[in-house]
Amino acid sequence: MELILSTVINGLSLGGIYAMIALGYTMVYGIAKMLNFAHGDIIMVGGYVIYVFMAFHNPLLAILMAVVFCVILGVVIEKVAYKPLRGASPLAVLITAIGISYLLQSLAQIIFGSANKMVTVYDFGSVTFLGATVQVSALVTLGVTVIVMAALTLFVKYTRIGRAMIAVSEDKGAAQLMGINVDGIITVTFAIGSALAALAGLFYLLKAPSISSTLGAMPGIKAFTAAVIGGIGSIPGAMLGGLLLGIVECISYKITVIAPYTDAIEFSILIIILLVRPTGFLGKKRREKV
Amino acid sequence: MAEPILRTQSLGISFGGLKAAQDVNITIEKNQIYGLIGPNGAGKTTIFNLLTGVYKPTTGTFFLDGEEICGLSQEKINHKGIARTFQNIRLFNNMSVIRNVMVGLHGQSEYKCSIWDSFFRLPRHFKSEREMRERAKELLRIFDLEEERNGLACNLPYGKQRKLEIARALATGPKLLLLDEPAAGMNPHETEDLQKTIRFIRDEFDMTILLIEHDMKFVADLCDKITVLNFGTVLAEGDTKETLRHPEVVRAYIGG
Known part of the structure; x- marks a missing residue:
């Protein structure tokens, strides 16, 4: 019982991180129709910014700086690398995104070296709850993700800019002709995605206080998997996919026999979903009209 | 005389060697319902795309209410006051x-x-x-x-x-409303209803309307003036009833 409870809480917390990153993938895909494979590395950049600003021993300052820096970075990357390719073949954009990903990783390695850096943002300790011992940081992560997701859902649903985002994702051309500044909306999307990635970076550091230039690589791929499982382009889909993947990962780690194969299991789920339901759980069904 | 709502000046665009529209001059006065007609492929929707900034013209320019807005981006042109509908409906389908x-x-x-x-x-x-x-x-x-x-x-x-x-x-909030085949696919009853709606929009919103339509009766009943396009050039223009009887126009439609 205790084991189940702690596994579920850890799973939800990890899933929350995946969901946050997946939201960045899915929103950018929905609106700019591109896969931003550099998204995962924004997490790593966020982590390093926290590491640098933790020199001042003020976690809140470090977190704030990480979010601000990542937002600026995300927007600059979009303007410099992706915007000139608007209208180019999706493959060109994809390759550019992978290039940016390597660029960020290499820059981090040049600046901070290849050895892992240790950084403790804040030690929340742990609590015992119904006999199960859980890290408080996992609960904090879970709580923050829930708040962020609720806020984002409300933002997209009930604000002028959120509505414009949906309009752009439905029909970019028509949205533009209805007076929506599509470039502006894409910028906002990248800004939101990068802010979420910065928070994800923070949560990774809370989970394990070590950072390297490849910190973002695996979470990036996992979150992308989550986004596809949930249905890429769908915001609730990204949340669902992220939570699902997090729970599967934590359960799998607890079962000794299959623990070494955890990653394989997660990606197998992706393959199965792609075979059975290629649009993901909540993705739009495209029925060809004859 | 007051400034016309829309004035195009030798508007034209080529795609490679194909001149999709050439030397098109249209002047629309305030509160007019203006028709743009012509056989398939005559360049009607091309003109709409030029006026809304989807295409940038290769020659000429156009003025909205006296202000040259040619070359602005699509959303800027919309903010200046040109709005449109589409030949094949492009609503945001999954929104309420x-x-x-x-x-x-x-x-x-x-x-x-x-x-x-x-x-x-x-x-x-x-x-x-x-x-x-x-x-x-x-x-x-x-x-x-x-x-x-x-x-x-x-x-x-x-x-x-x-x-x-x-x-x-x-x-x-446009000054000029462009309707691309608003009556397409409608039954006669709906078409009649639409005519009323368009007149109502003109009166109620003090609107000027430019529309593309294939239904000649619809155009004849509704439009104050028309321009007939054929192969991207203006074939005839003027008062609706007279222009529709113009021999060139009849020939372009019926052939021969």
């Missing part, structure tokens, strides 16, 4: 009817609130949201769509989708 109209209101300054207002849910955010919702409802009422406002746009019957597209375009 009322939100489609609210997207149309997006660019209007009186409803603007900054991202920070929304983010922190300041009173300004709620005020602007409420006003937009009210305005959208008013527009839907005019088009008899108020009942369906919370349903998805894609679930509306065809005729109503066309109406919703017009409502959405009007929501952007």
Whole structure:
């Protein structure tokens, strides 16, 4: 019982991180129709910014700086690398995104070296709850993700800019002709995605206080998997996919026999979903009209 | 005499060697309902795309209310006051009817609130949201769509989708409304209804309307003036009834 409870809480917390990153993938895909494979590395950049600003021993300052820096970075990357390719073949954009990903990783390695850096943002300790011992940081992560997701859902649903985002994702051309500044909306999307990635970076550091230039690589791929499982382009889909993947990962780690194969299991789920339901759980069904 | 709402000056565009539109001069006075007709492939929709900034003209320019707006981006042209509908309906299908109209209101300054207002849910955010919702409802009422406002746009019957597209375009607060084949696919009853609606829009919104249509009876009944295009050039223009009887026009339509 205790084991189940702690596994579920850890799973939800990890899933929350995946969901946050997946939201960045899915929103950018929905609106700019591109896969931003550099998204995962924004997490790593966020982590390093926290590491640098933790020199001042003020976690809140470090977190704030990480979010601000990542937002600026995300927007600059979009303007410099992706915007000139608007209208180019999706493959060109994809390759550019992978290039940016390597660029960020290499820059981090040049600046901070290849050895892992240790950084403790804040030690929340742990609590015992119904006999199960859980890290408080996992609960904090879970709580923050829930708040962020609720806020984002409300933002997209009930604000002028959120509505414009949906309009752009439905029909970019028509949205533009209805007076929506599509470039502006894409910028906002990248800004939101990068802010979420910065928070994800923070949560990774809370989970394990070590950072390297490849910190973002695996979470990036996992979150992308989550986004596809949930249905890429769908915001609730990204949340669902992220939570699902997090729970599967934590359960799998607890079962000794299959623990070494955890990653394989997660990606197998992706393959199965792609075979059975290629649009993901909540993705739009495209029925060809004859 | 007052400045015409729209004046195009030798407007033209080539795609490679193909001159899709050439030396097109159209002048539309305020409150006119103006028809743009011509056989298939004559360049009618091309003209719409030029006027809304989808294409940049290779020659010529155009003025809206005396201001040269040629070369601006699509959303800027919309803000200046040209809105359109599409030949094949392009609604935001998975959004509710009322939100489609609210997207149309997006660019209007009186409803603007900054991202920070929304983010922190300041009173300004709620005020602007409420006003937009009210305005959208008013527009839907005019088009008899108020009942369906919370349903998805894609679930509306065809005729109503066309109406919703017009409502959405009007929501952007245009001076000139471009309608691309508004009567396409409508039955005679719906067409008659649409004629009334278009006249109503002109009177109620003090609007000027430029429309493309294939239904000659519709055009003859509704339009004050027309321009006939053929192979991208102006074949004839002027008073609707006279122009439709013009021998060149008859030949272009019937052939021979």
